[in-house]
Amino acid sequence: MSIRAGLSGRTVLVTGGAGFIGSHLVDRLLAEGAAQVVVIDNLFLGSEANLADALASGKVTFYRDDAEIASSLDYIFERHDIDVVFNLATKALNYSFINPANAFDTNVKVVLNLLELQRRGRFTTLCHFSTSEVYGTAVYEPMDEAHPRNPTTTYAAGKAAADLAVESWVRMFGLDAFIVRPFNNYGPRQNHQGLLAGVIPITAVRVLTGGQPEIHGDGTQSRDFIYVSDTVDAVVKLFGVLPSGESVNISTDNQVSISELITRVCEHYGYTGEIVRKAARPADVQCHNASNAKVKQLIAYQLTDFDTGLAQTLEWYRERIEGRA
Numbered sequence: 001m002s003i004r005a006g007l008s009g010r011t012v013l014v015t016g017g018a019g020f021i022g023s024h025l026v027d028r029l030l031a032e033g034a035a036q037v038v039v040i041d042n043l044f045l046g047s048e049a050n051l052a053d054a055l056a057s058g059k060v061t062f063y064r065d066d067a068e069i070a071s072s073l074d075y076i077f078e079r080h081d082i083d084v085v086f087n088l089a090t091k092a093l094n095y096s097f098i099n100p101a102n103a104f105d106t107n108v109k110v111v112l113n114l115l116e117l118q119r120r121g122r123f124t125t126l127c128h129f130s131t132s133e134v135y136g137t138a139v140y141e142p143m144d145e146a147h148p149r150n151p152t153t154t155y156a157a158g159k160a161a162a163d164l165a166v167e168s169w170v171r172m173f174g175l176d177a178f179i180v181r182p183f184n185n186y187g188p189r190q191n192h193q194g195l196l197a198g199v200i201p202i203t204a205v206r207v208l209t210g211g212q213p214e215i216h217g218d219g220t221q222s223r224d225f226i227y228v229s230d231t232v233d234a235v236v237k238l239f240g241v242l243p244s245g246e247s248v249n250i251s252t253d254n255q256v257s258i259s260e261l262i263t264r265v266c267e268h269y270g271y272t273g274e275i276v277r278k279a280a281r282p283a284d285v286q287c288h289n290a291s292n293a294k295v296k297q298l299i300a301y302q303l304t305d306f307d308t309g310l311a312q313t314l315e316w317y318r319e320r321i322e323g324r325a
């Protein structure tokens with residue numbers, strides 16, 4: 001039974017909506033019948049190209065601006081009667097190793113700006129995107145929502161602080177806000193450029209452009225990879241049923257080692273060259289294997305087989321890299 005009105009006919013703000021997960025969410029919100037979707041994104045890693053189809057619908061308004069700046073959000077709320085906010089604004093985990101303070105700050109500032117707007121009655125419901133990184137390396141497996149939060153990077157620490165802020169504002173002011181906690185997303189549109197690229201896209205690009213794939217550490221570190229459309233599907237379904245103040249994992253009940261992942265990417269592209277071994281990154285999480293018991297109790301949960309999702313993702317990168325040549 002739904003505990004809040006659906007998304008059809010609503011005006012929705014998506015912070016970070018030109019990014020990897022955010023742009024897929026924008027597409028899904030339109031499919032769900034949202035009357036208008038407003039996107040704010042500073043394009044730190046996002047791209048307006050990710051919103052090409054959504055913008056063509058005439059139902060999306062895009063602001064290239066920064067949700068860390070309270071006055072930028074004030075301007076948007078003055079121009080639009082926002083009902084619901086999905087907060088995906090962040091900077092990539094790898095940015096922690098380049099600018100640790102700002103990686104932390106972004107996660108905290110954005111959510112505080114939004115919570116204060118909500119406290120003042122400017123919108124009804126907040127769906128805040130957390131990350132599996134707040135848990136750190138698994139203390140026990142599978143990791144459920146009660147798992148201790150033990151972030152190992154400033155990105156993850158900022159995310160954990162943002163989660164605590166959401167929970168505190170809910171308790172203190174009775175706000176309608178909840179937390180979704182996706183594990184390691186992959187799929188089309190994930191950034192593949194520069195030092196901040198994820199492991200799947202950066203490996204694909206290296207192989208497709210004549211480079212060599214890399215493994216940091218011994219490669220036994222594992223991740224729970226989930227296809228981006230599965231994450232978005234779960235979030236939209238959870239919107240109607242996840243109680244305020246609660247959080248829920250979104251993952252696959254599965255884990256893949258980095259060594260196995262790199263091998264699969266190489267096999268897909270027919271690469272038989274050297275795999276470069278590099279030193280382990282400091283603070284790298286060793287293992288992630290999540291429990292999906294809670295999400296399965298709440299919604300009809302659908303997952304894409306990893307081999308299928310990985311093949312689709314790698315072909316998406318092939319089309320873009322070879323089409324650019």
